[in-house]
C-alpha cells in the first residue's frame with residue numbers, strides 16, 4: 001500500500017508557487033512549510049540545500065522531490081507544490097528537464113528509514129507513467145486527490161499488467177543501483193552513497209509490489225538466461241528472434257496474464 005497518498009493533506013498542498021529557480025523555489029516552499037510546521041524557514045531551507053548538494057532531486061518528467069532531515073522533527077511529512085511556471089531546476093548540470101511539480105519530504109534526522117520509505121513511494125508513484133500524466137494535469141489539492149484516490153483503488157487490485165510494469169521498473173532500479181555502485185567505487189569521496197540508499201529502498205518498494213509467484217518465475221528465468229524480459233518487436237521476440245503468432249501478441253497486449261515466449265521462455269511485453 002502506498003501510505004504516502006494518505007499523507008497528502010490539503011494543508012500540505014501549495015498552489016501557484018512563484019519561483020524562478022531552485023533556490024527561490026526552496027525559499028518559497030520553506031516559508032510556506034514553516035507557517036504550518038515547527039522548524040524555521042531557514043532550517044527547512046538548509047535541510048533541502050544540504051541534501052541537494054549530494055545530487056539533484058530532479059527525477060525527470062517535470063517532477064522534483066526535494067527532501068531534508070531535521071533534528072527533532074519527530075515525524076515524516078510530505079508537501080506538494082504546484083509551480084505557477086515551470087523552472088529550470090538544474091541550471092548547473094546537463095539535465096535541463098524543467099520542473100513543474102514538487103513532492104517535498106521533511107523528516108527526522110534520527111529516522112532515515114521512514115524518510116527513505118516515503119521517498120521510495122513517491123518514486124514509485126511518479127514512475128507509473130499513466131498516473132504521472134494525470135497528476136501533471138492537476139493544479140490543486142482537489143484535483144490531485146481525485147487522481148490519487150483512483151490510483152489507490154487500482155493499486156489494491158492484482159493485475160498482470162501491473163506486474164509486468166513492476167518487473168520492468170525493477171530492472172531499471174537495478175541498472176541505477178549498479179551505476180551508483182560503480183560510481184562509488186571509483187570516487188574517493190563516496191558522495192553518491194545517500195542516493196544509492198534511496199535507490200535500494202525504492203527497489204524494496206517495487207519488490208514488495210510484485211506477486212511472489214511472479215517474482216519467483218522472474219528470478220528463475222533471469223538466473224538461467226541473464227535477461228528475464230523480452231519485448232515483442234515487429235511480431236518477434238527481441239531476445240531469441242522467434243516469430244510470435246499474432247494471436248499471442250494480442251494476448252500480451254491485452255495483459256490479462258503473464259505470457260512467456262514459447263521458444264526462449266522469457267516474459268513477453270509490448271510497449272505499444
Ligand SMILES: [Zn+2]
Pocket residue numbers: 230237238239240241242261262263264265266
Ligand atoms: Zn524468445
